[in-house]
Amino acid sequence: MNPFSPPKRILMGPGPSNVHPRVLEAMSRPTIGHLDPKFIELMDEIKGLLKYAFQTENEVTFAVSGPGSVGMETCLVNLVEPGSEVLVCINGVFGGRMKSIVERCDAKPIVVNNPWGSAVDLNLFEDTLKNNKAITVCVFVHAETSTGAKSNIKALTEIAHQHNCLVIADTVTSLGGIPLKIDEWNIDVAYSGSQKCLSCPPGLAPITFNSRAVEFIKNRENIVQSWFMDLNLVLGYWGKGAKRAYHHTAPINSLYALHESLLLLKEEGIENSWSRHQKNGDELVSELEKIGLKPFVKVNERLPQLTSTTIQDGIDDASVRKSLLQKYNIEIGAGLGDLSGKVWRIGLMGYSSNEENINACVRALNELINKN
Amino acid sequence: MNPFSPPKRILMGPGPSNVHPRVLEAMSRPTIGHLDPKFIELMDEIKGLLKYAFQTENEVTFAVSGPGSVGMETCLVNLVEPGSEVLVCINGVFGGRMKSIVERCDAKPIVVNNPWGSAVDLNLFEDTLKNNKAITVCVFVHAETSTGAKSNIKALTEIAHQHNCLVIADTVTSLGGIPLKIDEWNIDVAYSGSQKCLSCPPGLAPITFNSRAVEFIKNRENIVQSWFMDLNLVLGYWGKGAKRAYHHTAPINSLYALHESLLLLKEEGIENSWSRHQKNGDELVSELEKIGLKPFVKVNERLPQLTSTTIQDGIDDASVRKSLLQKYNIEIGAGLGDLSGKVWRIGLMGYSSNEENINACVRALNELINKN
Numbered sequence: 001m002n003p004f005s006p007p008k009r010i011l012m013g014p015g016p017s018n019v020h021p022r023v024l025e026a027m028s029r030p031t032i033g034h035l036d037p038k039f040i041e042l043m044d045e046i047k048g049l050l051k052y053a054f055q056t057e058n059e060v061t062f063a064v065s066g067p068g069s070v071g072m073e074t075c076l077v078n079l080v081e082p083g084s085e086v087l088v089c090i091n092g093v094f095g096g097r098m099k100s101i102v103e104r105c106d107a108k109p110i111v112v113n114n115p116w117g118s119a120v121d122l123n124l125f126e127d128t129l130k131n132n133k134a135i136t137v138c139v140f141v142h143a144e145t146s147t148g149a150k151s152n153i154k155a156l157t158e159i160a161h162q163h164n165c166l167v168i169a170d171t172v173t174s175l176g177g178i179p180l181k182i183d184e185w186n187i188d189v190a191y192s193g194s195q196k197c198l199s200c201p202p203g204l205a206p207i208t209f210n211s212r213a214v215e216f217i218k219n220r221e222n223i224v225q226s227w228f229m230d231l232n233l234v235l236g237y238w239g240k241g242a243k244r245a246y247h248h249t250a251p252i253n254s255l256y257a258l259h260e261s262l263l264l265l266k267e268e269g270i271e272n273s274w275s276r277h278q279k280n281g282d283e284l285v286s287e288l289e290k291i292g293l294k295p296f297v298k299v300n301e302r303l304p305q306l307t308s309t310t311i312q313d314g315i316d317d318a319s320v321r322k323s324l325l326q327k328y329n330i331e332i333g334a335g336l337g338d339l340s341g342k343v344w345r346i347g348l349m350g351y352s353s354n355e356e357n358i359n360a361c362v363r364a365l366n367e368l369i370n371k372n
Numbered sequence: 373m374n375p376f377s378p379p380k381r382i383l384m385g386p387g388p389s390n391v392h393p394r395v396l397e398a399m400s401r402p403t404i405g406h407l408d409p410k411f412i413e414l415m416d417e418i419k420g421l422l423k424y425a426f427q428t429e430n431e432v433t434f435a436v437s438g439p440g441s442v443g444m445e446t447c448l449v450n451l452v453e454p455g456s457e458v459l460v461c462i463n464g465v466f467g468g469r470m471k472s473i474v475e476r477c478d479a480k481p482i483v484v485n486n487p488w489g490s491a492v493d494l495n496l497f498e499d500t501l502k503n504n505k506a507i508t509v510c511v512f513v514h515a516e517t518s519t520g521a522k523s524n525i526k527a528l529t530e531i532a533h534q535h536n537c538l539v540i541a542d543t544v545t546s547l548g549g550i551p552l553k554i555d556e557w558n559i560d561v562a563y564s565g566s567q568k569c570l571s572c573p574p575g576l577a578p579i580t581f582n583s584r585a586v587e588f589i590k591n592r593e594n595i596v597q598s599w600f601m602d603l604n605l606v607l608g609y610w611g612k613g614a615k616r617a618y619h620h621t622a623p624i625n626s627l628y629a630l631h632e633s634l635l636l637l638k639e640e641g642i643e644n645s646w647s648r649h650q651k652n653g654d655e656l657v658s659e660l661e662k663i664g665l666k667p668f669v670k671v672n673e674r675l676p677q678l679t680s681t682t683i684q685d686g687i688d689d690a691s692v693r694k695s696l697l698q699k700y701n702i703e704i705g706a707g708l709g710d711l712s713g714k715v716w717r718i719g720l721m722g723y724s725s726n727e728e729n730i731n732a733c734v735r736a737l738n739e740l741i742n743k744n
Contacts, residue, residue: 006404019403028400031391032378033703066438069620073600101599203623227473248441251575331405
């Protein structure tokens with residue numbers, strides 16, 4: 001068996017995105033102890049940088065030591081009490097996953113179902129809250145990675161708060177890619193992933209809780225069902241001050257990488273990052289249309305960092321993606337669920353969101369689907 | 373804010389250990405997609421290498437995408453049904469953690485308490501099983517990282533099986549460092565961590581389940597309370613064959629590192645790794661004794677990869693550790709719980725287990741405690 005030599009791919013799927021060389025280099029710096037004073041300093045810097053990325057002053061802002069789905073489960077197990085009712089918006093894969101976790105918390109999910117590829121319908125959301133007075137928490141996805149649709153989480157949060165509910169927003173694919181303003185929009189809890197618009201290797205889940213959410217967690221009636229995800233314990237480690245209690249061994253080198261990727265975001269400026277993603281997403285759609293590939297999501301609900309494009313009749317989804325990967329080293333994403341074989345998902349996230357990648361991908365797709 | 377520049381530490385605490393340069397370099401290779409055929413090949417190789425490390429043919433052998441404590445919780449939430457009784461052996465911090473997780477599974481922990489720094493007492497273990505016929509699962513720690521004590525998990529497993537119980541062994545600090553033979557010892561389930569004797573950065577938890585454990589999980593009465601840790605779902609991703617179902621985004625670059633560290637173990641040969649740890653551990657104890665530091669754990673229960681040493685009266689624990697770190701760049705571990713201020717924990721794990729480190733540490737300790 002030999003050392004692994006990964007091919008050099010252009011990552012234009014639903015994530016991971018290509019990682020900036022500075023971030024890869026940071027990851028290979030010497031490992032230090034997870035209670036080393038220098039590491040504690042790094043943790044504090046990461047908290048500060050994540051506050052910038054989330055546009056929040058929330059003290060409880062840190063990175064969960066696991067992929068985005070652990071971030072999701074962390075938010076839910078802390079905010080959902082057994083027997084409670086939770087409004088779950090489903091317009092793609094990730095809403096469905098949240099429903100499953102709510103059930104595993106012995107709570108009752110009340111589902112707002114929306115067509116895949118559409119935003120969450122605000123009227124339907126509000127009506128459901130009016131008809132289910134026991135709901136205490138509402139969960140929704142900002143940027144549905146499985147379809148490329150964006151929901152108006154600012155408006156959803158306003159409605160939820162009118163009904164005295166806390167909200168949890170999935171911002172896995174939105175953080176760093178499209179405007180997301182935790183404090184201005186009054187979002188109680190949000191989680192994300194490192195490997196999308198932050199262009200960091202996968203394995204960490206940035207997360208933020210406002211004081212209302214923290215208060216709720218501190219006063220829960222039942223103990224959080226997960227030891228690893230219990231915020232009351234995790235905060236002993238990621239909390240304020242130099243005196244940290246051992247909880248688990250943080251993934252040191254992954255946090256080096258996250259720090260570097262957040263520095264890159266800060267250097268670019270988050271507004272500049274948002275406009276770069278928007279500009280490149282618009283250009284991708286217009287270039288795809290020229291070769292006959294139409295966007296699947298309507299324009300005002302479309303994510304610039306993840307474009308779903310309808311596959312024309314007669315084109316074999318899998319063989320095109322295979323050729324893209326093997327001949328051009330370009331990865332794009334398949335459709336999921338009912339959209340399998342019907343759409344491709346083309347990501348332009350973080351470091352992957354650039355003119356060169358748009359051109360390479362559109363040229364390759366054109367050769368594969370129009371010149372056979 | 374600047375890029376993070378970690379100091380070069382000699383890591384001789386309870387983990388992480390120093391990471392081999394080849395492993396750090398592997399971690400910085402270009403990220404590829406988590407469903408890329410090349411990545412699937414890597415996953416298969418990692419499974420094979422982990423089977424070697426665990427000395428098992430168990431098909432269900434892989435790396436959980438989280439630190440060792442997620443490995444622990446994964447094993448427990450899958451094997452513990454609500455309302456069941458679980459025998460938990462406590463002889464240090466990690467047994468206590470397992471008890472907390474068992475309670476969070478709505479199960480009843482039956483505790484076998486042993487003094488910190490001692491192995492689990494076999495007679496006490498057997499008597500507890502005789503007196504509690506409803507116990508279905510027994511959990512114990514092979515190498516207690518909080519004390520440096522080794523338990524006889526081969527004998528514990530034999531006794532547990534005589535009482536028709538499944539066993540879960542915590543092998544976080546033992547894997548690669550002392551003999552551990554999953555198949556020969558008939559251990560049903562074991563979890564470990566990447567950052568101890570494998571000398572890989574923290575963030576992954578190697579894990580193995582035999583067919584009896586898998587059968588149990590498939591036939592559980594209740595759904596596993598964690599979505600992320602539900603083995604029935606995870607195996608769709610890590611399972612056999614080329615067709616993998618998306619579950620979560622694996623921490624790609626961390627898996628590059630694990631692969632490389634497992635290659636290093638294979639190149640050395642696991643028996644050679646075990647003897648190197650034993651030889652260096654013995655030497656450390658003998659050198660420490662020369663400067664007046666006595667081992668805390670009795671010889672036949674002592675771990676070579678983690679030596680607890682009694683701190684003499686009049687020595688200020690914290691200030692010695694601080695000087696060690698600041699003046700000599702050497703990290704050792706503090707005592708935990710009742711042992712706080714009473715012992716130091718000196719690790720010689722994986723790449724850190726070498727003559728040079730022994731000499732550097734003993735020399736520095738001697739200067740700090742005997743020459744003031």
